[in-house]
Amino acid sequence: MNRKIGMVSSxxxxxxxxxxxxxxxxxxxxGSYLICMFIAFSFVPMISAFCNECDVARKTAGYSAMIFAGVYAVIILIVYFAQVTAVRLDGLNQQAMQIIDYSKFGLFFSYDLLGYGIMALSTFFAGLTIQPQNNSDKVLKWLLVVHGIFFVSCLIMPMLGLFSAEMQGSEWIGILVLEFWCIYFTPIGFLSYLHFKSTPA
Structure with missing residues (x-):
């Protein structure tokens, strides 16, 4: 069952x-907001599967990865559920929209970056749990660990006020950054699937 959950969630x-x-x-x-919720839904069991299979000496890393995954999911689900409900349907006033609307680069945008920063911490610790058995495991391990670097930028950038709705080309900059993240994270899902598939039942 644990192996199947890891494969399916990956x-x-x-x-x-x-x-x-x-x-x-x-x-x-x-669609973007809705799909982000499913990234969170699948990320938690995927990371939990890494935690489950690691040996006792790596359990601290595994538990840390799992807890940070849960924190990430809570933050992200709050942010994007607000986008597909209150922002889209409730006709909020301008002040409320400035805070809640992700596209305004306000508080919820900062929460979003915080969430992905916590996700990066989770992948860092998940990477530490892996004992590579083949080349794809080695690549997966380093992709997960290196992804942890995003924690620093995701934590600091909102504090520096680098993003604002008035910034020229802000929308395209945001899209390019997220597309880069997608390119980076895509092989993690694929290699995680291969990892769990090769794990003895």
């Missing part, structure tokens, strides 16, 4: 990341 994560990239390119905002 595939869902992979497909969700690809769909997220497609929705951004086609400027289908509702």
């Amino acid at each position: 595939i869902i994560n992979l497909v969700s990341v690809l769909l997220f990239a497609l929705c951004m390119l086609t400027k289908f905002d509702f």
Whole structure:
């Protein structure tokens, strides 16, 4: 069962990341927000599967990865559920929209970056749990660990006020950054699937 959960969640994560990239390119905002929720839904069991299979000496890293995955999911689900409900349906006033609307680069945008920073911490610790058995495992391990670098930028950038709705080309800059992330994270989902598939049942 644990192996199957790891495999299925990895595939869902992979497909969700690809769909997220497609929705951004086609400027289908509702689709982007909805898909991001499924990235979170699939990420938690995927990371939990890494934690489950690691040996006792790596359990601290595994538990850390799992807890950070849960924190990431909570933040991201709050941000994007707000986008597909309150922002889209409730006719909020300008002040409320400035805070909640992701595209305004306000508080919820900062929360979003924080969420992905916490996700990066989760992948860093998940990478530490892997004892590579083949070349694809080695690549997966380093992709997960190096992804942890994003924690620093995601944490610091909102504090520096680098993003604002008035910034010229801000929308395209945001899309390019997220597309780069999708390109980076796509092989993680695929290699995670291969990893769990090769794990003894």
